[in-house]
Amino acid sequence: MSITNQLNALPTPSLVLDEGRMLANIARLRDRMTALGVTLRPHLKTVKSIDASRRVLAGGTGPATVSTLREAEVFFEAGVRDILYAVGIAPQKLRQVVALRAAGCDLAVLLDTLEQAEAVIAASRDAGFPMPALIEIDCDGHRSGLNPNDPQLIAIGACLDQIPGCLKGVLTHAGESYGAVGQIAQAAFAEQERSAAVQAAAMLRGAGLSCSVVSVGSTPTAHAARNLDGVTEVRAGVYVFFDLVMAGIGVCSTDDIALSVLTTVIGHQRSRGWILIDAGWMALSRDHGTARQTVNQGYGIVCDIDGRILPDLIVTATNQEHGVIAVRQGFSAALPDLPVGTRLRILPIHACATASQFDAYNVISEVAGQPIVLWPRFRGW
């Protein structure tokens, strides 16, 4: 059966993954990191799927980044050994971290306060083995982390250094790079990440403390970085699928986006120029991350069932199980005739958010003629 016929046979809404595009995206960043001589530690929060992680990690056991301890547990069970939990550790979660390490998972945690460092030391003492931790550095005022010249850095480092193996290094993430348009602006953020992390590492080392890991990254900066001197690893996640936020800042083109939501036309309001579909926010997510970009893509760009973009059509509104398609504001393209029952595919605004609305990917194989297969996803904490 052709891919089109297989897509026509799926229930809607369904999540569709183009494996060929995904593999090309994975290869693109892997090759870049190889050329720059730096380890890539992919962030698996985007895929949340064992099958997808095997492609992302090239079948390996890591290194990997996760955003929840549930991800750490699932990927560890699937054979991933070297995992960084890259969200500030809540002291209550250290029990789970101890259990994972006791089971053989090389799991590291992230922190930026003395209270957390003390909790890590206490948990390591109780466990009888060290809990490795990275200290989070703030390179762009985006979210968490210490300024690289904050004296707390030494205090936290010294606290962790009480037990050999607890002070692993420093980490930063230029979340603001998602707002930087074009490679030059993104390269500047990459340098901001690098210099902040390297400065913090030097500060620790200058105080006689160890700092073997210098971890930086985001999808825009990983693709734009020109110089990674002093950096030991790069993290990125959404590069695997890409999305309209990334396309909007020029990190990829819409042809690179590997994810889409298959949907069916369920009605029209012709006088208002609306086409109604059965993909609302429950399928697409409520993310509207292009709203502040030059071109607002609403809740997604509209493609035909074969993935060809229908010019100037976007999802302009979503309710729980309804989406409204209309011509992009300011454009006067005629609304195409898409009868009730027509199948369409919507490119996601934010791949992590859209994917998380589904329990499985319907994977179009990169090998022509293969049937669509299901890759389960998981969620939760």
Add this chain to the structure above:
Amino acid sequence: MSITNQLNALPTPSLVLDEGRMLANIARLRDRMTALGVTLRPHLKTVKSIDASRRVLAGGTGPATVSTLREAEVFFEAGVRDILYAVGIAPQKLRQVVALRAAGCDLAVLLDTLEQAEAVIAASRDAGFPMPALIEIDCDGHRSGLNPNDPQLIAIGACLDQIPGCLKGVLTHAGESYGAVGQIAQAAFAEQERSAAVQAAAMLRGAGLSCSVVSVGSTPTAHAARNLDGVTEVRAGVYVFFDLVMAGIGVCSTDDIALSVLTTVIGHQRSRGWILIDAGWMALSRDHGTARQTVNQGYGIVCDIDGRILPDLIVTATNQEHGVIAVRQGFSAALPDLPVGTRLRILPIHACATASQFDAYNVISEVAGQPIVLWPRFRGW
């Protein structure tokens, strides 16, 4: 163990449901509908839980409204018999509808085009039994449906009337009432719903067609309606939990909100006035439905572990697994001292969206001294 201690022992983020508040919300609308002499057909898309549906339906077998065929299947298996699937039917989904009806589920569908009516008639012919359908009426320009005086109404009615039992009636939903502040404005929308539905029913009857069901509703209009003459049933969903969008338009108070997300403080950016928590958009959802209201509640209001509101603190930003708490813009309240590890509860902007991010409710019983129990949720299509 006290409720506070039990909440302290839960993983975070977790979804917490206050059963006492929920039962009061359920009783409030049930009593209102009884006083108005109209059947209530609760929308189960909000709860997506068999345990919760038993409270909403008072243990009964319906009537109920659903937004997906998956909901119809799950609730039918759990004993609900009379179900309305209130999203315009995609012709491809009629096979599933036939299967459910063949199994004994009294499932009705919704439509507003002649193509859909023809598909319903064809499916009914093939099945050998009628697929009952309601015709959707547009009462406020919000989304789908025909104008009550659209001549297509008669054409669609006549098409459905080819097989006795297919033309069940008319339905409307004043989605715009979510933007109406206060009971007077909401009562006007309730009257708009009523008059549009009754007018459409009269038009069908005037053409010699049957129209036994006249279905209206939304949470704001259900609570505000003064006169439901000619209406046979009212639908509403979010009234069961309530949320900040409903509080913002005066349908409930924040003390009525039965749902919250339990979270843990994981860091601070004191110079920026930020408290970081482990509930990001993955837990809270990206819904920011109060952004256009008079008071923007961001991604939720912050409470202590016991549910007491911390004045003027809201979640101002979310990433996948991070939330940022800050003092509401324009207010100068001091940021309270909430050390790392502190547990908080966030009241949801949109209960349907926040609940859908979790696989279970942690239910605080209305009976004091009872342990917190888990009510599973489901999702998907």
